[in-house]
Amino acid sequence: MPLIPARYGLAVILSALLTTINTSAFAADKATIKKGEQLYNQNCSVCHQADAIGKPGFAPSLTNPELLSISSDKFFEGTIRDGRAGTGMPPFSHLGRKNTRAIVAFLRSHTKLPNRSKEVDAQSQSHGDPRLGKQWFDDICSTCHGINGDxxxxxxxxxxxxxASFLNKASDGFIRETIKYGRSNTRMLGFSGPTAMANLSDQEIDDVIAYMRTLDK
Ligand code: HEC
Ligand code: HEC
Known part of the structure; x- marks a missing residue:
């Protein structure tokens, strides 16, 4: 009967080995998030606030569920690297790619909704009439975003x-989804459905996007 304990022993060793592999992979991930949190607290929280909840009129929330769900890593990393010229968002290219990725990992650790960014960025481009879009923009959007989206x-x-510093990085799908569904717990309510601030049709939303694409040119 000596074979049985031997086999049993092998199974124990194997499962112990697998556990070690699993926990070390998990630990690396946790370490990245921890590093990202430190970098966030050093560089970003002064504007985006503790836990990245944002502050109206000062800096947007970076842990908002809808934002995290539609933003690709490219959108986040590019925005952090380049900042947004003409706004209060400075460039952080000096942090380097690895640190920037750690910050994004920290932001994503707050995720509550599935990451839909691939599907959103692959959506069709807007086919709208910028003249009609301008009317909606001036009537509704400019109240909060400024007359030229300043x-x-x-x-x-x-x-x-x-x-341009926003428009050059945001796909039409990203803009469309944000207008339709808004961002929960911010002043950006969705513009689709009967409970919306204004119930814009898909065509009207595309008109607004077409107008936005003419700004800052
Ligand atoms: C001096 C203030 C300030 C600091 C520091 C700052 N930001 Fe920002 N950030 C802003 C402002 C203001 C905006 C919005 C700009 C605009 O009007 O488009 C913004 C926008 C963003 C956006 C776009 C969010 C969206 O809703 O599309 C991201 C992502 C972002 N910041 C990440 C960061 C990260 C990460 C850091 C730290 C490495 C950081 N920011 C540091 C002020 C700041
Ligand atoms: C009542 C105020 C308000 C109105 C009206 C409003 N927005 Fe917003 N919008 C916001 C706020 C606030 C944010 C950023 C959320 C945050 O601070 O976390 C935002 C974010 C956005 C974003 C994402 C920008 C980014 O930096 O990622 C887009 C796109 C947008 N709004 C489009 C529109 C359009 C188009 C309209 C008109 C149809 C509109 N909004 C009307 C308040 C408003």
Whole structure:
């Protein structure tokens, strides 16, 4: 009968080995998030606040569920690297790619919704009429985002959605989803459905996007 304990022993060793592999992979991930949290606290929390909850009219939330769900890593990393010219968001290219990725890992550790960024960025481009979109923009969006989408500089609570530094990094799908569904617990309510601030049709939303694409040119 000596074979049975031997086999049993092998199983124990194997399972112990697998546990070690698993926990070390997990530990590395946790370490990255921890590192990202430290970097966040050193570089970002002064504006984006503790836990990245944001502050109306000062800096947006970075842990908002809808934002995390539609933002690709490319969008996050690029925005952090380049900042947003013409706004209060400075560039952080000096942090380097690895540190930037750690910060994004920290932000993503707050995720509550599935990451839909691939599908969102693959959506069709807007086919809209910028002249019609301008009317909606001036009537509704400019209240918070400023008349040319200048953002906080115009005294509103919304970000600078008319600046090239935002528009060059955001896909039409990203903009469309944000207009439709908004961002929970911020002043950006969705514009789709009967409970919305204004119930815009898909075509009207595309008109607004087409107009936004003419700004800062
Ligand atoms: C001096 C203030 C300030 C600091 C420091 C700062 N930000 Fe920002 N950030 C802003 C502002 C203001 C905006 C919005 C700009 C606009 O109007 O588009 C912004 C926007 C962003 C956005 C885009 C969010 C969205 O809703 O699309 C990301 C991502 C971001 N910041 C990440 C960071 C990270 C990560 C750090 C630290 C490495 C950081 N920021 C540091 C002020 C700051
Ligand atoms: C009542 C104020 C308000 C109105 C009206 C409003 N927004 Fe916003 N919007 C915001 C705020 C606030 C944010 C950023 C959320 C945050 O601070 O975390 C935002 C974010 C956005 C973003 C994401 C920008 C980024 O930096 O990632 C887009 C796109 C946007 N709004 C488009 C629109 C459009 C188009 C309209 C008009 C149809 C509109 N918004 C109307 C307040 C508003």
């Amino acid at each position: 953002g906080y500089a115009a005294g509103g609570t919304g970000t600078a959605i008319g600046k």
